[in-house]
Each structure stands twice: as C-alpha cells, then as structure tokens.
Amino acid sequence: MSAPGLPFFVYGTLRPGEVNHDLFLRGRTLREEPARLAGAVLYQGPGYPYAVEDRGGWVTGSLVTPLPQAYGELLAELDRLEEYAPGDPRNLYERVTREVRIDVETGLGLGLGTGTGAGTEMGTGVTVEAREGGSASLPVRAWVYVAAPAVAARLRARGKLIESGDWLARR
Template sequence: MQLPFFVYGTLKPGESNYARYLVGQTIAEVPAWLDQGTLFTEGPYPFLVCEPDLARPEERVFGTLMTLRSSVYALVLQDLDRLEGYVVGGTQNLYERITMDVQTEHGPFRAWVYVVGTQMLAQIRAGNLHKIPGGNWTS
C-alpha cells in the first residue's frame, strides 16, 4: 500500500529539499497537522517528537500531506529514507519512519511520518535541542 507522507520540515513546499526530492513527484499536496506532537531543532532541520512526556495533548505540528505518483513511489521512498537517515531495522537511525493519523480539513489520513530517532531523542531529553514554539518550522 502506498501511503502519503506527512512532511513538516525541509521537504515542505518552499523549503530546501522540496525542490530536490518532491517537485513533480506528487499528485496531491494538502495542508495537514499532527495532534499531540512538537518540534525540536539543533539547527538546519526539525525533529518531530510525539512522546507524552515531551508533547502536550493540545500541541500540534503543521505540515503538508504529500501523495506521491505511483510510478515514482518506490524511488522517492528510497530517496527520502536516505535523506532522513532511516534504515529499516536500523539501530542508529536519525529518524524513524512510522505510520500515524494526520489531520486535514477533509478528515484524517494514515500517512508515513519521520519522527525523531532514539539517539536524538536522548539529546532532546538531555536539553541539547530547543523546542520550536507553535509547531510550524521554517528555515
């Protein structure tokens, strides 16, 4: 099954990696948000955190729900995994790719979401990254 992707950082329209990885590869790009999530950063890109001790129930992360063209899905998935430092079953992943329910004005959609990996989560808990207020990251 080819799920859409929820993007909230450098892959959003207008951000640096959108042109490199997603321009011309989508059939739909819809504003979306994720409930009970928050963003942290240490510089050029954000990390999505959904752990209950770090993200309050009323917090949201805003982004875009991207539906890829079927003909390029596998290739773009591979490229995005590489960009996000994600390897299936990996223990050193920068991000983890999981499925989550994402909200849109048309209702909820199941989507792939890249969330913070365990090593960066430990850095966040140690206070080494700062929280992005409002749940909307821009470069």
C-alpha cells in the same frame, strides 16, 4: 512492516517552498495539502527539524501524496535523506505510520456546520472534526519521520523546542 501507497507527512525542509521539496518532490506528487500531526512537538535540528512524539503537542506540515509511478523510488530516496534504515540503531529518524489531519471545506456535502471541534461520525468509522469558519478536519494515515529514540531523548533533555510546532514560523 510495510504500508505501500501511504502519503507522507512532511514538516521541515520537504515542505513546499523549502529546499528539499524542490530537490525531491517537485513534479513527483499528485497532491500536497496542509496537515497537522497530533501527539508530537518540533525541535530545532542542525538546519532541519525533528518531530518528537509527545501527547500534548501538534506539528504543522503538509500531507504529500506521491505519483504512483514515483512512489518506490521516492520512498527509498526519502529514507536515505532522513538517514533511516529499518532496525539500524544509528538512525536519526524512524519512519512510522501515524494519523494526520487535513482540513477540508464543509461545503462538500458532509453536513457538518461550523462547530468548534466536535467530532462527527460519517457512517464509515471516520470521525470528522468540525472547526470554526466552515471547515473540518479529516484523519489520514501517513508515513512520518520522527526522531529516533536516542535523538528524541537528547532533544527532550537539551534541545530547542519550536513552540509553534511550525518549522516555517520559526524565523
């Protein structure tokens, strides 16, 4: 299944300020925005994290929108970095599409006020989640590299959970 043009949700070494961001993403993106992934938790890996799907958790990261001319090459490079190949049972990660949420200011004419998580339908089928402090959370479909099933099972059994869900806060 291919969904060309989707942004990427990154949560570990590809986040701004981390080593792989500079190696792979610097100068190749249109936008990088703070974002959150619901339905996953974060585990410590050997120098990098794994997102493991779990209904009760949240992972903090960035939504990265590549430059159109860099997209195909970047997708292939990130697949290699994450040791992902479609259908390969040796994968460390699986690349899947998931809904992530980005925070936006409510002063953009959305008419949302400052609720506490109440959803508002914008007339387009998009539900905006109003948040404290005058911001809102918008859903965006993105590629996410999550732990492959065998890796996820090992992590659930004996991995080290990053309780905050934020790789940068682990230090």
